[in-house]
Amino acid sequence: MLSNLKQGLRGTERLTQQGAFQGVPSVPSVSRGAHQPLPRTTQPSPRTTRVATRVARAPSESRVDADRDLTNPLHTFEASTLDMPTGKDVESISDTEEWKALQEHVKDINTTHLRDLLRDERRCMSLIKESEGIYCDLSRQRVTAKTLELLLKLAEKAQLREKIESMFAGEHINSTEDRAALHVATRARRDQSIIVDGRDVVPDVWEVLEKIKDFSNKVRSGEWKGVTGKPLKNVVAIGIGGSFLGPLFVHTALRTEPIAAMESEGRTLRFLANVDPIDVARALKDMNPEETLVVVVSKTFTTAETMLNARTVRKWLIAQLGPDAVAKHMVAVSTNLKLVKEFGIDPENAFGFWDWVGGRYSVCSAVGMLPLALEYGFDLMEEFLLGANSIDDHFRNMPLENNLPVLLGLMSVWNVSFLGYSARAILPYCQALSKLAPHIQQVSMESNGKGVDINGNPLPFESGEIDFGEPGTNGQHSFYQLIHQGRVVPCDFIGIVRSQQSVYLKGEIVSNHDELMSNFFAQADALAYGKTPEQLRSENVPDYLIPHKTFTGNRPSISIMLPACTARTVGQILALYEHRVAVQGFIWGINSFDQWGVELGKVLASKVRSTMHQSRTKSRTVAITDGFNYSTTRMMNKYLEGKTQMLYPEGLEEFPVQLISKPFSQRL
Incomplete structure (x- = not known):
C-alpha cells in the first residue's frame, strides 16, 4: 500500500511538471530556440590575452540546436577562445557605452510609475516567462522594453554567454585561487562529460x-x-x-x-x-x-x-x-x-x-x-539533483532574452547599480522554504560582496545585495512596514500552486493555502501601485491621517511561482538563485567564487584564542602589550573576570555529558 501511495505521489509530480498551471491564464512558453553566438574579436587587443575555453556541444551540432533534446544530450567540450583582460588598467564595465546608456536611461525610468507600466499588457506579456515548470513574472520591475534591450546589450558587452560557457567548461574562473567553479558537475547526469x-x-x-x-x-x-x-x-x-x-x-x-x-x-x-x-x-x-x-x-x-x-x-x-x-x-x-x-x-x-x-x-x-x-x-x-540539473541545462543553453537566471541577474544589476537599491527581500509564501533566504544570503553576499573587480581594481559602482527574508505571511507582520512606506527594497515573491499540506475547513471562504496565496498576489500589487492621497480622500480618510496612510508605490518586485514544493523543484529554485548570483558577478566583472573577506577575522580570532588561553592558565589579565587596543583589552578582561568557572588548565572530562544532560543550575 505504501509503495502504491509513493507511486501515486510521484505520478502526481510528473503531471505537475507537465502542466501544473491549469486554471492560470496561459502564457507562451519559452522554447529552447537557437541563438547566435556573440561576435568574437578576431585579434586580441593590446591588454588582453587569449584564454582557452571549451564550449558545450553535442557531436556534429552547433552550440544550440533548435530541435535538440536537452533532456538527453551527450555533452562534450571542444576548444574555443575568449578574450580575457589582464593587468590593472583594463576597462571597467562601467566605462563602456552600454553602461553609460543605461545610466542615461535611468532618467526616463524616473519619470514613469509602475501604475502606468502595468497598464501596458504587451509589455507585461513580454516580461512573463515560463520554462522548466517555473512561472516568472518580471512585469513589476521598473523596466521597459528599452531597459531590457539595454541590459541585454550590457550582457553582450560583458561577454556573459562566453563566461557561462567557461564556467561549464571547467576553466579556472576563480582566478584568485586558480580553481574552476564547477558545482554544476556535482549534479551532472551520468551521460554528461565535464x-x-x-x-x-x-x-x-x-x-x-x-x-x-x-x-x-x-x-x-x-x-x-x-x-x-x-x-x-x-x-x-x-x-x-x-x-x-x-x-x-x-x-x-x-x-x-x-x-x-x-x-x-x-x-x-x-x-x-x-x-x-x-x-x-x-x-x-x-x-x-x-x-x-x-x-x-x-x-x-x-x-x-x-x-x-x-x-x-x-x-x-x-x-x-x-x-x-x-x-x-x-x-x-x-x-x-x-x-x-x-x-x-x-x-x-x-x-x-x-x-x-x-x-x-x-x-x-x-x-x-x-x-x-x-x-x-x-x-x-x-x-x-535532477531538478538542479534541469536549470543548469536551461542556463547554459537558453538564449539570454529567455534565460531565467540571466533575466533575474540583470534585474538585480539594474536595481543595485543603476537605481541604487542596495537590499533585496526573499519572500517565499511557503513555510517549507523558510530557510531559503538564509542560504541565499550566504550564496549572494559571500559571492558578490566585493569591493574590487577580478583584476584587483576598486569598483567604481555599487555591487552586491543585502539579502534577507522571511516566509509570508510572517514577514508581513514584521518588516513589510519598511518595504511599503520606508526604504525601497526590491522583493522576490515565491509562491506555490499546490501546497505540501491541504487544509480546507468547512464554512471557510477559502482553504488555508488559498488564504496564504491571496496575500502573495496582493502584496506585489500593493508595492507596485501604492495608494494616493486622492484615493484616501475619496474614502473620507481624515486629512491628518492622509500622510500616514499614503503609499508611494513604484516599488519593484519579482513573482516566481512553482507548481509544487518537491525534491525536484527545490533543486530548481536552488540552481536558479546560484546562477542568478553568477550572472551578477559576470556582469560586474568580479570573482563570485572566492571569499577573502572571511579570512581576517579568523586570523585575529586565533590571536585572541591564544591570549585567552594564557590568561586562563597563568591567571593574569590581558594587557595592552598583548597587542590589542584599549577597548578590546578592557572588554576581554571584563569577559574573563565574569566567568564563574575555570575550565583550564585541566579540561573537565565530563563536560560534554554535563552540558547536555544536566540543567545549568547543576553545573555551577
Missing part, C-alpha cells in the same frame, strides 16, 4: 554518489548498526557556513513533503553549526547515542568551529558508549584522509568532494547529499 584540467570528473562525481547511495541504504535498512547493535535512526551533521545552510534549507523544504515525510518516518536529522555550546546542547538534546550517527563535514578537517564541535560530540559518544563508538557512529565528508584517520574515523567511511566546489555551492555534493540521503533516501535526493 572536463576539469583535462579530466572528465563526472565518473568521479558518480563514484561518490554511488558510495553515498550504498552507505545510506545500509544505515536506513538497519544493516549498518551502532556499537551496541542498535540501528542508527538519528543523524547529526556537523558543519558550518555552506556545509550547513544549504543542507538545512533542503531539509526544511522537504520535511512535510508527502513522499519525503514517508521516507523519513521514524528518523531525525539535526545540524550542528555554531561553536556556541548551546548549539551542541540543542543538537544532542533527547538524542540516544546508541542510535545516533554523526557526519563531520570539513574539506580540510581543520575548520576550527567544526572540529571543536566534532571533538565535543566525539567525547559525548565515547563517554556513553566507549572508545569503539567512533568507528561505528562517526563518518566524514572530507578530502584530508590523514586527519580523518587521526580523528578516529575509518577513511573508508569518508566521502570526498573537490576543490572546484565552493562551500556555499556544495549542497549537491556529499556535503548535502550524505545527510539528506540518510534522512530521505537516495532515490528522492536524486530527484533533487
Whole structure:
C-alpha cells in the first residue's frame, strides 16, 4: 500500500511538471530556440590575452540546436577562445557605452510609475516567462522594453554567454585561487562529460554518489548498526557556513513533503553549526547515542568551529558508549584522509568532494547529499539533483532574452547599480522554504560582496545585495512596514500552486493555502501601485491621517511561482538563485567564487584564542602589550573576570555529558 501511495505521489509530480498551471491564464512558453553566438574579436587587443575555453556541444551540432533534446544530450567540450583582460588598467564595465546608456536611461525610468507600466499588457506579456515548470513574472520591475534591450546589450558587452560557457567548461574562473567553479558537475547526469584540467570528473562525481547511495541504504535498512547493535535512526551533521545552510534549507523544504515525510518516518536529522555550546546542547538534546550517527563535514578537517564541535560530540559518544563508538557512529565528508584517520574515523567511511566546489555551492555534493540521503533516501535526493540539473541545462543553453537566471541577474544589476537599491527581500509564501533566504544570503553576499573587480581594481559602482527574508505571511507582520512606506527594497515573491499540506475547513471562504496565496498576489500589487492621497480622500480618510496612510508605490518586485514544493523543484529554485548570483558577478566583472573577506577575522580570532588561553592558565589579565587596543583589552578582561568557572588548565572530562544532560543550575 505504501509503495502504491509513493507511486501515486510521484505520478502526481510528473503531471505537475507537465502542466501544473491549469486554471492560470496561459502564457507562451519559452522554447529552447537557437541563438547566435556573440561576435568574437578576431585579434586580441593590446591588454588582453587569449584564454582557452571549451564550449558545450553535442557531436556534429552547433552550440544550440533548435530541435535538440536537452533532456538527453551527450555533452562534450571542444576548444574555443575568449578574450580575457589582464593587468590593472583594463576597462571597467562601467566605462563602456552600454553602461553609460543605461545610466542615461535611468532618467526616463524616473519619470514613469509602475501604475502606468502595468497598464501596458504587451509589455507585461513580454516580461512573463515560463520554462522548466517555473512561472516568472518580471512585469513589476521598473523596466521597459528599452531597459531590457539595454541590459541585454550590457550582457553582450560583458561577454556573459562566453563566461557561462567557461564556467561549464571547467576553466579556472576563480582566478584568485586558480580553481574552476564547477558545482554544476556535482549534479551532472551520468551521460554528461565535464572536463576539469583535462579530466572528465563526472565518473568521479558518480563514484561518490554511488558510495553515498550504498552507505545510506545500509544505515536506513538497519544493516549498518551502532556499537551496541542498535540501528542508527538519528543523524547529526556537523558543519558550518555552506556545509550547513544549504543542507538545512533542503531539509526544511522537504520535511512535510508527502513522499519525503514517508521516507523519513521514524528518523531525525539535526545540524550542528555554531561553536556556541548551546548549539551542541540543542543538537544532542533527547538524542540516544546508541542510535545516533554523526557526519563531520570539513574539506580540510581543520575548520576550527567544526572540529571543536566534532571533538565535543566525539567525547559525548565515547563517554556513553566507549572508545569503539567512533568507528561505528562517526563518518566524514572530507578530502584530508590523514586527519580523518587521526580523528578516529575509518577513511573508508569518508566521502570526498573537490576543490572546484565552493562551500556555499556544495549542497549537491556529499556535503548535502550524505545527510539528506540518510534522512530521505537516495532515490528522492536524486530527484533533487535532477531538478538542479534541469536549470543548469536551461542556463547554459537558453538564449539570454529567455534565460531565467540571466533575466533575474540583470534585474538585480539594474536595481543595485543603476537605481541604487542596495537590499533585496526573499519572500517565499511557503513555510517549507523558510530557510531559503538564509542560504541565499550566504550564496549572494559571500559571492558578490566585493569591493574590487577580478583584476584587483576598486569598483567604481555599487555591487552586491543585502539579502534577507522571511516566509509570508510572517514577514508581513514584521518588516513589510519598511518595504511599503520606508526604504525601497526590491522583493522576490515565491509562491506555490499546490501546497505540501491541504487544509480546507468547512464554512471557510477559502482553504488555508488559498488564504496564504491571496496575500502573495496582493502584496506585489500593493508595492507596485501604492495608494494616493486622492484615493484616501475619496474614502473620507481624515486629512491628518492622509500622510500616514499614503503609499508611494513604484516599488519593484519579482513573482516566481512553482507548481509544487518537491525534491525536484527545490533543486530548481536552488540552481536558479546560484546562477542568478553568477550572472551578477559576470556582469560586474568580479570573482563570485572566492571569499577573502572571511579570512581576517579568523586570523585575529586565533590571536585572541591564544591570549585567552594564557590568561586562563597563568591567571593574569590581558594587557595592552598583548597587542590589542584599549577597548578590546578592557572588554576581554571584563569577559574573563565574569566567568564563574575555570575550565583550564585541566579540561573537565565530563563536560560534554554535563552540558547536555544536566540543567545549568547543576553545573555551577
